[in-house]
Amino acid sequence: MSAQVPIAAYLILAAILFSIGVAAFLIKRNLITVFMSIELMLNAVNLTFVAFSHMWHQVSGQIFVFFVMVVAAAEAAVGLAIIIAIFRTRQTLNVDQIDLMKS
Amino acid sequence: MPSNLWLIPILPFAGFLINGTVGRKLPRRAVTAIALLFTIYPAYIVMNLWLFMKSAGAPLAFTVTSGPWIAITGLHIDFAFTVDHLTLIMLGVVTGVGFLIHLYSAGYMAHEEGYWRFFAYLNLFMFFMSILVLSSSFLLLFVGWEGVGLASYLLVGFYFKKDSAANAGKKAFIVNRIGDFGFLLAMFLIVREFGSLDFTHVFNAISANPDWHGGILTAIALLLVLGATGKSAQIPLYIWLPDAMEGPTPVSALIHAATMVTAGIYMIARCHTLFDRSPYALAVVAIIGAATAIFAACIGMVQHDIKRVLAYSTVSQLGYMFLACGVGAYTAGIFHLLTHAFFKALLFLAAGSVIHSLSGEQDMRKMGGLRKRIPITFWTMTMGVFAIAGIPPLAGFFSKDEILYQAFISNNPLGKLLWFVGLVTAGMTAFYMFRLWFKTFFGPERFDEHTDLHDHGAAVHTHSGSHAVMVVDPEESHTHGVHESPWIMLFPLVVLAILSIIGGWVGVPAAMGGHNEIEHFLDPVFGTGAIAEASTSAASHGLELGLAAVSVLTALTGLFIAYLFYYKKPGTAAALAQRAPALYRLVENKFYMDEIYGAVIITPLLMFSRIFLGGLIDGGIVNGSGAAAAATTRGLGSLVRKVQSGNIRSYAGWLALGAAAVLLVMIFGRSIWPH
Numbered sequence: 165m166s167a168q169v170p171i172a173a174y175l176i177l178a179a180i181l182f183s184i185g186v187a188a189f190l191i192k193r194n195l196i197t198v199f200m201s202i203e204l205m206l207n208a209v210n211l212t213f214v215a216f217s218h219m220w221h222q223v224s225g226q227i228f229v230f231f232v233m234v235v236a237a238a239e240a241a242v243g244l245a246i247i248i249a250i251f252r253t254r255q256t257l258n259v260d261q262i263d264l265m266k267s
Numbered sequence: 268m269p270s271n272l273w274l275i276p277i278l279p280f281a282g283f284l285i286n287g288t289v290g291r292k293l294p295r296r297a298v299t300a301i302a303l304l305f306t307i308y309p310a311y312i313v314m315n316l317w318l319f320m321k322s323a324g325a326p327l328a329f330t331v332t333s334g335p336w337i338a339i340t341g342l343h344i345d346f347a348f349t350v351d352h353l354t355l356i357m358l359g360v361v362t363g364v365g366f367l368i369h370l371y372s373a374g375y376m377a378h379e380e381g382y383w384r385f386f387a388y389l390n391l392f393m394f395f396m397s398i399l400v401l402s403s404s405f406l407l408l409f410v411g412w413e414g415v416g417l418a419s420y421l422l423v424g425f426y427f428k429k430d431s432a433a434n435a436g437k438k439a440f441i442v443n444r445i446g447d448f449g450f451l452l453a454m455f456l457i458v459r460e461f462g463s464l465d466f467t468h469v470f471n472a473i474s475a476n477p478d479w480h481g482g483i484l485t486a487i488a489l490l491l492v493l494g495a496t497g498k499s500a501q502i503p504l505y506i507w508l509p510d511a512m513e514g515p516t517p518v519s520a521l522i523h524a525a526t527m528v529t530a531g532i533y534m535i536a537r538c539h540t541l542f543d544r545s546p547y548a549l550a551v552v553a554i555i556g557a558a559t560a561i562f563a564a565c566i567g568m569v570q571h572d573i574k575r576v577l578a579y580s581t582v583s584q585l586g587y588m589f590l591a592c593g594v595g596a597y598t599a600g601i602f603h604l605l606t607h608a609f610f611k612a613l614l615f616l617a618a619g620s621v622i623h624s625l626s627g628e629q630d631m632r633k634m635g636g637l638r639k640r641i642p643i644t645f646w647t648m649t650m651g652v653f654a655i656a657g658i659p660p661l662a663g664f665f666s667k668d669e670i671l672y673q674a675f676i677s678n679n680p681l682g683k684l685l686w687f688v689g690l691v692t693a694g695m696t697a698f699y700m701f702r703l704w705f706k707t708f709f710g711p712e713r714f715d716e717h718t719d720l721h722d723h724g725a726a727v728h729t730h731s732g733s734h735a736v737m738v739v740d741p742e743e744s745h746t747h748g749v750h751e752s753p754w755i756m757l758f759p760l761v762v763l764a765i766l767s768i769i770g771g772w773v774g775v776p777a778a779m780g781g782h783n784e785i786e787h788f789l790d791p792v793f794g795t796g797a798i799a800e801a802s803t804s805a806a807s808h809g810l811e812l813g814l815a816a817v818s819v820l821t822a823l824t825g826l827f828i829a830y831l832f833y834y835k836k837p838g839t840a841a842a843l844a845q846r847a848p849a850l851y852r853l854v855e856n857k858f859y860m861d862e863i864y865g866a867v868i869i870t871p872l873l874m875f876s877r878i879f880l881g882g883l884i885d886g887g888i889v890n891g892s893g894a895a896a897a898a899t900t901r902g903l904g905s906l907v908r909k910v911q912s913g914n915i916r917s918y919a920g921w922l923a924l925g926a927a928a929v930l931l932v933m934i935f936g937r938s939i940w941p942h
Contacts, residue, residue, distance in 0.1 A: 186923050190916050263913055 174215035181208035195247050195257040199240075206236050272316075272331050272348050275309040275358065275401065279393035282306070286390065290383030299373045302386035306369050306393055310362035313355070320355055327351060327791040330403050330467075337406070344464055349403035353792040356601060356785075357400035357533055360608045364525045365393050367759035371616050372517040374755035375623060385425060385515065392418035396526050400533065405454050405464040408534065412450065412498065415527045416443045422522060423514040432513040442507040446497015446531075453490035456483065470540040480544050488541055488548030491534065492555070499531030499585045502559045506860060508582055512574040516619030519574060524581050524615050525608040532588040532604055536597045539793055543595065553593025553679060557688040560586030562858075564695040568702065569844075569855045572629050573618050576703050580655065581611055583692060587670055590685055596673030598789045602774045603670055605785070606662035609770045610654040613763035617648035620752045620760065621707060625714055631703065636712035640749045643757050645708050647764040652704045654767040656697035657822040659815075662771035667693060668815050669774060675814055676807065686814075693818050697825025702840075705833035714749070778808040779815075 185205035189198055210229045217225025251257055282305030290298050319325055328351035336346035350358075369389060376385050395418055399411025416439075424436025454464060460483055461469045473479060495501070500508035511523050522528070535542060535552065542549050560583045567579030584607050591600030622629055624641050638645050654661035657668070671693070675686040751757070773788075775781020832840040844851040853859070910921070 186919075190920050190923065259915055262915075 171215055171219050175212060178208045178211040178215070181205075181211065193258050193260060195250070195259055195262070198259060199243055199247065203236060203240070206232060271312055272350065272401070273333075275312055275362070276394050276397040278305045278309050279390040279397065282390035283387050283394060286383050287387035290387055293383065295377070295382055298383045298386055302390055303366070303369055303373065305390060306362065306366045309393070309397065310366045313358045313362045316350060317355060317359065320350070320352065341462055342458060342464075344404055344406050346407065347403040347465075348401040349466065350401065351792055352789050353533075353536060353601065354400050356605055356789070357529075358397065360529075360605060361393065361396045361400060361526050364608050364612050364763070365396070365521060367762055368517050368521040368525075368612065368616065371520075371619070371756050371759040372515075374753045375517055375619055376515060377753075379515070381425070385422075388418055388421045388425070389518075389521070392422065392522060392527070396530075399530055403466055405457060405466070405469075408537075409447075409450060409454065412494075412530060412534075413447065415522070415530065416440060416447070416498070419443075419511070419522050419527055422518040423511045425514055425518065429513070435507075435510040435513040439507040439511050442504050443497045446494045446504055449490040449493025449497070453487050453494065456487045456490065460487070466537065470538075473540050473544060481547065484541060485545040485547050488538070488545045489551060491538060491541075492548060492552055495531030495535055495552075495589075496555060497531075498534075499528050499589070500582050501531070501555050501586060501589055502562060505559060505563065505582050506864060509575055509578040509857070512572070512578050516574065516615060516622060519578070520612045520615030520619065523578065524611040528581065528585055529588070529604045529608065532585065532592060532600055535589075535592045536601055536793075539592075539595075539597050542592070549593050549595060550679065550681065551593075553590055553674075553681065553685055556586045556589025556591070556593050557685045557692075558586070559583065560590060560692040561688050561695070562586075564692045564699065565854055566857045568695060568699045569851065571631055573621065573631050573634070573703060573707065574615070574629055576631070576699060577611070577614055577618055580614075580696065580699065583696060584611065584655070587667065587689065587692070590674060590689060591670040594674045594677035594679050594682065594685065596670065596677070597793045598786045599666065599669040599673045601789060602785050603666035605773075606654070606666040606767070606770045609763055610651045610661075610663055610767040613647060613651040613760060613767050614655065616756070616760055616763065617644050617651060620644040620756055621648075623752050623756070624749050628714060631706040633714050634707045635710045635714070636708070637749070638708040641751045643751060644760065647757075647760040648708075649704065650764040650767050652700045654771075656700050656826065657693055657818060658826075659819060660768075660771070662767050662769070664815075664819070665771035665774045665776070668818055669776065671818055672776075672811050672814050676810070690818055690821055694821040694825040697822040698829050701826045701829035702833050705829060709834055710837060776811060778811040 182205050185201045185203075185208060188201035188204065192198055192201065210232055213225040213229045213232070217223065217229075247257065250262060254262065256262070282301050285301050286293075286298055290301075293301075328349055330347050330349045332345045332347040334346060335343060337344040369386075372385065372389065376382055379385065392415060395411045395414025397411075399408055399415060402408040402411060420436045420440040423439050424433050426432040427436075457464060457469060461472050463469060473484070493504075497504045508523060508528065512519055514523070542552070563579045563582035563586060567576050567583060570576045570579060584603070588600040588603050588607070591597070591603060620641065621634065621637060621644060624637070624644065625634065628634065650661070654663040657664045659665075667689075671686055671689045674682055674689055676682070677685075679685070772781070774783055774785040776783050832843075856862075912918075
């Protein structure tokens with residue numbers, strides 16, 4: 165076994181990934197990019213789960229990751245369908261223009 | 268017997284509910300039947316009650332209590348009715364005359380719009396009036412007191428599409444409120460002083476303490492007098508009654524002559540124990556009464572509207588009753604109330620019949636010569652005129668004479684002056700009533716006949732002299748010549764005429780060989796029997812007869828002057844008026860009382876309301892606080908609205924910031940706030 169990668173490294177990586185995800189979510193206007201940034205955040209969280217699971221030698225973290233992946237997959241399916249529907253009706257994916265709910 | 272006492276007020280109320288809710292959809296016959304049935308049955312009960320009270324061994328008064336009405340610490344008021352002899356007389360007037368006037372209205376109002384509404388209000392009035400006279404406490408009396416005011420307001424403003432009628436209704440209501448305010452204050456004082464509003468309790472408390480004079484009793488009595496001046500149209504609150512003539516004539520007869528306006532006199536008589544202890548308040552009552560009597564009679568002499576003459580006459584006669592109460596002759600006051608109810612209701616109804624026959628004309632300058640055209644109305648009205656003028660042996664003679672006599676012999680230092688004022692008023696009364704009589708029924712026909720195609724149609728226009736001929740509107744379809752009223756209207760007239768003749772015979776004084784039955788009848792209430800007995804010694808019989816002769820002579824003088832002015836030489840009055848134009852105009856304009864009140868009270872009040880209450884309080888504080896609350900909400904809203912932008916990314920940004928804040932607190936918070 166090679167030397168153990170310290171847990172902090174995983175956490176820092178996850179934090180960086182999550183922050184990129186948040187930043188992209190806030191800055192980007194394209195709905196698909198926003199969607200991707202959500203996936204990025206989810207996976208950053210997954211990474212911390214796996215890291216802690218490994219550290220404590222417990223499987224429950226890994227099981228959570230599977231659940232998250234399943235939910236993310238379902239969400240991607242539904243979300244992409246919604247995005248297509250929006251594009252068909254409004255001919256745009258700019259989030260600032262999808263403002264029907266705004267009074 | 269006492270058990271169906273409740274039906275007396277409740278039946279008219281049921282009539283009011285039925286006619287008031289579904290009356291609009293009912294045929295007129297049904298409305299009439301309901302209104303009449305629900306008023307004749309109480310009259311029947313009262314008749315039985317009368318027989319019961321007259322029967323041997325009957326109690327002097329009995330009370331029916333339904334149970335506690337208001338029961339709090341220190342104050343207990345039962346919902347209770349009391350019947351004694353005074354109540355009985357009032358009930359007789361209210362239900363008896365009330366029924367006759369209902370009957371009359373069925374004919375008089377037959378072609379009016381809102382027929383059902385009229386009868387609903389009339390029944391409502393009967394309900395409250397019965398409550399008023401039956402109540403056994405000040406509070407219940409006040410309920411009736413306010414209720415009749417409401418009914419009066421509704422009925423005066425019955426033709427509410429006419430501005431003048433609507434305004435007259437409001438005036439009647441508002442002026443009465445001033446009196447009611449006095450009544451309320453009096454009740455507060457009574458509660459404070461006696462801890463009860465029950466008549467028996469309060470009056471027993473006063474009787475139990477024979478040394479109690481003046482002081483708080485005077486204050487209570489004066490406040491009650493204020494209430495009475497409002498309801499009974501006395502100076503200074505009489506101004507509403509003449510305007511109340513805007514209502515239909517049966518209303519004037521029932522409410523503004525026979526019953527409601529006598530409520531003030533009834534109330535004073537009811538509280539006689541209280542008033543007897545306050546010579547000052549009694550003197551005020553007497554002076555108000557005498558002043559009102561002569562003042563109103565003055566105005567009545569120059570009015571041209573037949574109903575207004577009668578209205579001022581009512582005010583004047585009510586002044587008489589006040590005068591009687593003021594000299595402590597409550598029996599005489601109630602006696603006059605009774606006879607006045609007969610003859611004044613008769614006069615109003617007969618005037619209504621005249622107006623009806625002339626298709627709504629009320630100006631006496633456009634009447635005349637009606638004697639032959641409407642003979643039954645003429646004869647019944649003649650009875651009324653002679654009765655009110657005090658010609659023996661009609662009703663008014665006995666009651667008016669009793670008042671004058673009592674004023675004369677009273678130990679009030681003003682007694683002789685009051686008597687003299689009353690005497691002059693009697694002369695003036697005779698004058699203006701005969702003036703009305705001559706102008707309406709005698710002389711040339713000054714009215715215009717619209718559709719009567721008989722030969723004397725042309726003659727009408729020629730001798731109208733300086734008087735303007737009534738402008739005829741050919742479009743008016745309901746005019747159909749001068750005609751006698753239908754029997755449904757004449758029957759009450761005849762009954763009331765008979766009562767006006769014989770009504771006074773219950774009070775024939777001993778000096779004229781009578782028994783003065785009404786005095787004995789009311790003895791249990793007023794307890795003046797012993798005093799009256801003592802004063803009617805043989806020596807005073809001569810005095811009483813002499814005074815009666817003087818007042819009859821005065822009345823005849825009034826009659827003679829009216830005869831001269833309005834029958835023999837019709838121009839005399841006008842010539843006299845031209846001699847003293849300023850005086851005549853002053854009187855004709857009712858001494859400008861309305862204008863004075865307008866300038867002295869109403870205008871400042873309006874200014875105060877508009878500027879202070881309307882501008883500062885309402886505009887500044889009430890509206891201002893609302894506006895301030897609205898502005899605060901709007902300001903806060905505009906701040907918070909920025910958060911709800913509808914922009915997904917800004918939501919996400921807030922979310923991220925919030926999460927970051929939570930994180931920061933969790934990481935560093937512990938070091939800042941250690942446990």
